[in-house]
Amino acid sequence: MSLRHPVLAATLGLAALCSIPGSPALAETDPAVEARQSQFKLYAHNLAVLGPMVQGRIDYDADAAQTAADNLFHLTRHDQGRMWPEGSDTGSRDDTRALPAIWEDLDDFAARFGALQAAAENLQGVAGDGLDALRPAVGQLGGACAACHDDFRAAQ
Numbered sequence: 147m148s149l150r151h152p153v154l155a156a157t158l159g160l161a162a163l164c165s166i167p168g169s170p171a172l173a174e175t176d177p178a179v180e181a182r183q184s185q186f187k188l189y190a191h192n193l194a195v196l197g198p199m200v201q202g203r204i205d206y207d208a209d210a211a212q213t214a215a216d217n218l219f220h221l222t223r224h225d226q227g228r229m230w231p232e233g234s235d236t237g238s239r240d241d242t243r244a245l246p247a248i249w250e251d252l253d254d255f256a257a258r259f260g261a262l263q264a265a266a267e268n269l270q271g272v273a274g275d276g277l278d279a280l281r282p283a284v285g286q287l288g289g290a291c292a293a294c295h296d297d298f299r300a301a302q
């Protein structure tokens with residue numbers, strides 16, 4: 147039986163909630179939290195093409211690199227205004243790794259997304275131009291991910 151089975155999934159979900167003593171897990175799932183986590187998964191889904199290319203683990207493929215870079219460009223243009231509501235931090239919910247520091251300095255947090263957008267734009271411009279052009283552009287992008295995670299995402 148697949149875990150997608152609704153009754154089984156619901157049972158497992160309930161078990162997970164009940165097994166965390168004193169946690170705020172009983173809050174409903176928040177579509178905003180799910181949306182932003184899904185967005186990050188899509189970033190990672192595309193980086194999973196580019197990372198192995200620059201690491202030499204798979205052959206460089208200009209079309210595949212350009213497609214992933216185009217996707218990242220557009221994904222990083224998605225307006226996030228509704229994805230980060232107050233009270234959706236690690237102190238309020240246990241289904242998120244978003245640190246309260248985000249809401250203490252939203253301008254700084256937004257600037258980190260600005261750096262990611264700039265890196266994605268640069269990447270889109272060079273992804274099809276060969277491995278030597280791709281490598282630093284992916285490095286810049288990965289650096290933008292890591293810089294934000296270091297300050298605003300809880301360790302797992």
Ligand code: HEC
Nearest residue numbers: 183186187189190242243244258259262290291294298299
């Ligand atoms: C401006 C800050 C910021 C940037 C830039 C950023 N992230 Fe994140 N990322 C976060 C935060 C905060 C979370 C935790 C979100 C949550 O759990 O609600 C997160 C979570 C994630 C997750 C886990 C998602 C899940 O399944 O819950 C992945 C994967 C991820 N980021 C990948 C990336 C990648 C790849 C990049 C760069 C292309 C990136 N992120 C750029 C802040 C950022």
